[in-house]
Amino acid sequence: MKPYLAALGIGLLVGALYSLLxxxxxxxxxxxxxxxxxxxxxxxxxxxxxxxxxxxxVASFWKTTCAERVTGIPPEPDEKP
Structure with missing residues (x-):
C-alpha cells in the first residue's frame, strides 16, 4: 500500500508542477x-x-547498474582473452 500512496503523492506534485509550467x-x-x-x-x-x-x-557502477536501468540494455560481458 505504501508504494501506491507514494506514487499518488508524487503524481500530485508533478501535476501541480505541470500546472505551474x-x-x-x-x-x-x-x-x-x-x-x-x-x-x-x-x-x-x-x-x-x-x-x-x-x-x-562511480564509473563501473554507472556502467553496470545505472546504464542498464536507464537504457534497459544489459551490460556486455567483459571480454577476456
Missing amino acids: GTRSPAPPAVALLGLLGMLLGEQAVPLAKRVIHGQE
Missing part, C-alpha cells in the same frame, strides 16, 4: 518521454551521489 496533462509525447527520461536519471542520481559522498568508485 502551463503544460497540459497528459503531456504531449515529447514532453512525456523527456519527463520519463528525467525520472530514470533522477532515480539513479541518489545512489551515485551516495557513492561520491562515501568516496566509492
